[in-house]
Amino acid sequence: MDTELRSLLEDIEALKGSLPDASHRDSMAKIEERVVKIMSITKAGTSRRSKVKAMSAEVVDSNPYSRLMALQRMGIVENYERIRDFSVAIVGIGGVGSVSAEMLTRCGIGRLLLYDYDTVGMTKTDAAVQTLSEINPDVVLESYSLNITTVKGFEVFMESLRRQNPKNSVRDDARSAGVDLVLSCVDNYEARMVVNQACNELNQTWIESGVSEDAVSGHIQLLIPGETACFACAPPLVVASGVDERTLKREGVCAASLPTTMGVVAGLLVQNALKFLLKFGEVSPYLGYNSLKDYFPTMEMKPNPQCSNSACLERQKEYLLAKPVRDALAKAKNEAEASRENESPLHMENEWNISVVDDSEMETFNAPKDSDELPEGLTRELPSADKHQEAAALGGTSISSNDVDLEELQRQLDALNAS
Amino acid sequence: MDTELRSLLEDIEALKGSLPDASHRDSMAKIEERVVKIMSITKAGTSRRSKVKAMSAEVVDSNPYSRLMALQRMGIVENYERIRDFSVAIVGIGGVGSVSAEMLTRCGIGRLLLYDYDTVGMTKTDAAVQTLSEINPDVVLESYSLNITTVKGFEVFMESLRRQNPKNSVRDDARSAGVDLVLSCVDNYEARMVVNQACNELNQTWIESGVSEDAVSGHIQLLIPGETACFACAPPLVVASGVDERTLKREGVCAASLPTTMGVVAGLLVQNALKFLLKFGEVSPYLGYNSLKDYFPTMEMKPNPQCSNSACLERQKEYLLAKPVRDALAKAKNEAEASRENESPLHMENEWNISVVDDSEMETFNAPKDSDELPEGLTRELPSADKHQEAAALGGTSISSNDVDLEELQRQLDALNAS
Numbered sequence: 001m002d003t004e005l006r007s008l009l010e011d012i013e014a015l016k017g018s019l020p021d022a023s024h025r026d027s028m029a030k031i032e033e034r035v036v037k038i039m040s041i042t043k044a045g046t047s048r049r050s051k052v053k054a055m056s057a058e059v060v061d062s063n064p065y066s067r068l069m070a071l072q073r074m075g076i077v078e079n080y081e082r083i084r085d086f087s088v089a090i091v092g093i094g095g096v097g098s099v100s101a102e103m104l105t106r107c108g109i110g111r112l113l114l115y116d117y118d119t120v121g122m123t124k125t126d127a128a129v130q131t132l133s134e135i136n137p138d139v140v141l142e143s144y145s146l147n148i149t150t151v152k153g154f155e156v157f158m159e160s161l162r163r164q165n166p167k168n169s170v171r172d173d174a175r176s177a178g179v180d181l182v183l184s185c186v187d188n189y190e191a192r193m194v195v196n197q198a199c200n201e202l203n204q205t206w207i208e209s210g211v212s213e214d215a216v217s218g219h220i221q222l223l224i225p226g227e228t229a230c231f232a233c234a235p236p237l238v239v240a241s242g243v244d245e246r247t248l249k250r251e252g253v254c255a256a257s258l259p260t261t262m263g264v265v266a267g268l269l270v271q272n273a274l275k276f277l278l279k280f281g282e283v284s285p286y287l288g289y290n291s292l293k294d295y296f297p298t299m300e301m302k303p304n305p306q307c308s309n310s311a312c313l314e315r316q317k318e319y320l321l322a323k324p325v326r327d328a329l330a331k332a333k334n335e336a337e338a339s340r341e342n343e344s345p346l347h348m349e350n351e352w353n354i355s356v357v358d359d360s361e362m363e364t365f366n367a368p369k370d371s372d373e374l375p376e377g378l379t380r381e382l383p384s385a386d387k388h389q390e391a392a393a394l395g396g397t398s399i400s401s402n403d404v405d406l407e408e409l410q411r412q413l414d415a416l417n418a419s
Numbered sequence: 420m421d422t423e424l425r426s427l428l429e430d431i432e433a434l435k436g437s438l439p440d441a442s443h444r445d446s447m448a449k450i451e452e453r454v455v456k457i458m459s460i461t462k463a464g465t466s467r468r469s470k471v472k473a474m475s476a477e478v479v480d481s482n483p484y485s486r487l488m489a490l491q492r493m494g495i496v497e498n499y500e501r502i503r504d505f506s507v508a509i510v511g512i513g514g515v516g517s518v519s520a521e522m523l524t525r526c527g528i529g530r531l532l533l534y535d536y537d538t539v540g541m542t543k544t545d546a547a548v549q550t551l552s553e554i555n556p557d558v559v560l561e562s563y564s565l566n567i568t569t570v571k572g573f574e575v576f577m578e579s580l581r582r583q584n585p586k587n588s589v590r591d592d593a594r595s596a597g598v599d600l601v602l603s604c605v606d607n608y609e610a611r612m613v614v615n616q617a618c619n620e621l622n623q624t625w626i627e628s629g630v631s632e633d634a635v636s637g638h639i640q641l642l643i644p645g646e647t648a649c650f651a652c653a654p655p656l657v658v659a660s661g662v663d664e665r666t667l668k669r670e671g672v673c674a675a676s677l678p679t680t681m682g683v684v685a686g687l688l689v690q691n692a693l694k695f696l697l698k699f700g701e702v703s704p705y706l707g708y709n710s711l712k713d714y715f716p717t718m719e720m721k722p723n724p725q726c727s728n729s730a731c732l733e734r735q736k737e738y739l740l741a742k743p744v745r746d747a748l749a750k751a752k753n754e755a756e757a758s759r760e761n762e763s764p765l766h767m768e769n770e771w772n773i774s775v776v777d778d779s780e781m782e783t784f785n786a787p788k789d790s791d792e793l794p795e796g797l798t799r800e801l802p803s804a805d806k807h808q809e810a811a812a813l814g815g816t817s818i819s820s821n822d823v824d825l826e827e828l829q830r831q832l833d834a835l836n837a838s
Contacts, residue, residue, distance in 0.1 A: 008450065008453045027433075067673055070674060073672075214495055256493055257489070280711065281712065282712050
């Protein structure tokens with residue numbers, strides 16, 4: 001935009017000089033003035049900065065990252081700069097998706113992949129790329145204008161999620177997928193099931209988000225294939241106030257929307273994405289938002305061994321098989337930490353009693369004791385996953401126990417293979 | 420911006436037609452092309468719509484309010500259009516203030532008064548007015564570039580809060596102040612005390628907001644002069660992680676900032692502002708946000724009869740004096756509602772158990788039983804207001820009881836007058 005205006009001004013200057021008539025030159029000078037005024041207006045609005053090579057904590061006006069890098073100095077994040085190594089895919093660039101994309105862009109995320117099939121004059125994803133590149137030119141932005149629920153769209157979606165970030169083809173972790181996290185910001189069940197299918201196939205962690213049709217409640221949910229319930233394991237929770245989806249599809253009727261609810265849900269979604277990527281705080285397995293009462297229910301959902309999604313069952317098997325390795329690693333880590341604690345003192349102040357994520361704590365924090373219980377105000381559309389588990393348990397299968405031995409594990413796997 | 424570009428194009432057209440030389444006309448045509456390209460770029464970003472006379476629920480692309488008016492059809496808000504009658508003052512146009520202003524603008528608020536003394540090239544408030552008027556030209560925007568903590572700044576601040584909205588000089592409620600709500604989005608104690616002073620003097624309800632220096636927690640707090648604790652009644656709660664404010668003022672050191680925390684706090688702030696103005700749901704007296712654990716503490720604080728702010732003590736007296744009237748009104752309202760309930764059926768579905776704000780419910784909802792208890796993770800910098808109350812009670816004064824009779828009320832007033 002700035003470049004275009006400068007070229008325009010150069011052309012006007014050149015032509016003005018070549019005009020023989022003085023009155024024409026005067027008119028040209030007035031046109032030039034108008035352009036200068038427009039330039040000053042644009043400058044005040046969006047003065048595009050140049051790219052920044054490395055993130056610095058230096059407190060100067062020219063450094064856009066000083067207030068983010070301060071998180072490192074304050075001991076919140078161990079290595080904030082790592083954010084530049086991460087790729088995040090955002091599916092759905094509507095109310096929640098566009099705000100989430102802006103937040104991640106302001107945070108200096110390495111690469112953003114944007115998916116939508118809608119248009120706002122130009123395609124929504126191209127419009128988003130244009131706006132976001134003005135906000136932060138350091139972010140690598142990829143625009144995918146396609147419908148993931150079509151066969152062709154799904155193919156391109158899968159392929160783009162697999163592709164390595166060209167910036168860091170050699171990563172310290174040997175992940176096969178090219179993105180570190182997928183954020184689902186779509187507004188319908190079908191699209192969520194497609195994201196679920198893709199992430200289950202790719203063994204890709206994702207966070208799902210949603211806002212109710214009456215715009216006064218919403219939620220986010222972390223889905224780790226094999227480890228947590230997938231979107232097909234448990235029927236979606238009804239967080240809306242019981243509005244029939246079909247009534248919304250009638251012509252002349254639309255769902256409600258509030259910028260406030262969108263902002264809160266996008267904020268909670270991206271905050272949890274940052275916690276997940278940069279490894280600080282605790283990532284919420286599920287977090288609801290009831291704006292009428294400022295009530296925030298939390299809970300956890302285990303995978304359903306009777307899940308209808310075969311890729312989910314594959315991931316569940318892998319997760320069970322890897323349990324001995326996980327346990328050994330956790331034990332080694334705990335022992336290393338314990339010996340380190342004996343050497344150096346803990347943080348001086350810790351008023352919020354904040355600690356690094358710990359499995360045993362995650363299990364109890366704010367979650368209902370019995371995983372079959374739902375937080376106040378939530379109802380299930382269909383029987384819960386646990387009911388299936390109970391039914392399965394009667395047939396000899398159960399993965400609800402926390403300390404199964406290897407023999408038990410093999411029995412469970414056999415049961416899964418037989419199902 | 421759009422207007423400026425159109426005028427520029429007209430001037431170029433006119434001059435092009437008057438040029439005798441064909442090669443000059445060609446150059447001019449190229450200049451014209453550049454402007455058209457710039458216009459298309461701006462259009463994609465911010466195409467300014469024309470003003471809308473009345474809010475409509477009609478679902479057409481040209482109606483920017485259909486998804487807000489849907490709140491009415493869905494029974495969430497009784498009369499959404501009333502939002503156009505309201506004036507909201509936002510003090511501090513930084514991270515939380517600017518996002519809050521944008522949300523209220525998108526919601527179609529009637530009038531926004533913006534206060535800040537900082538500059539970003541132009542003054543922050545002028546820059547905000549420019550951006551916001553592009554988003555929604557229906558909002559009346561007032562820019563006050565001043566420092567409210569100076570004598571002169573405070574005068575202008577007070578005067579602007581008193582001035583009636585020219586759009587609705589005759590209001591159904593006979594309020595003396597010209598704004599309906601003040602939102603405090605400042606980043607320091609001194610400015611908060613100034614907002615507190617102004618609101619106590621004007622008997623003006625306000626909502627305070629804050630984000631901790633480490634950027635990972637924040638809060639909002641509703642302050643109703645005389646009814647709730649004012650900002651001077653109780654020392655500010657430490658929601659930050661104990662960073663010494665003085666270390667932050669050193670050169671080369673800045674507080675951390677996260678777009679996510681800003682977005683969540685602004686969202687909660689404006690959502691509660693909407694609930695307050697449009698009378699739906701429950702307005703939270705205090706709501707904290709700990710992003711590391713997704714923990715949202717709530718509580719209530721009563722006014723301190725020993726408050727150092729004399730205007731607060733005046734408001735406390737008025738509030739106590741008006742108690743019999745309030746009780747009579749509440750009783751009449753309850754009786755009227757009870758008789759209405761017998762006539763017509765209740766809402767068919769109410770999964771979240773949502774009800775209109777009710778004093779007795781507010782007292783118990785999520786609030787600690789003993790008002791001296793703080794939610795987990797919060798500590799007081801100084802002894803709590805209740806400690807002062809206890810001390811006062813020993814001297815014969817107490818306003819902690821919920822059902823005092825008139826004689827008791829008089830005794831309390833005498834004690835307040837004597838203090």
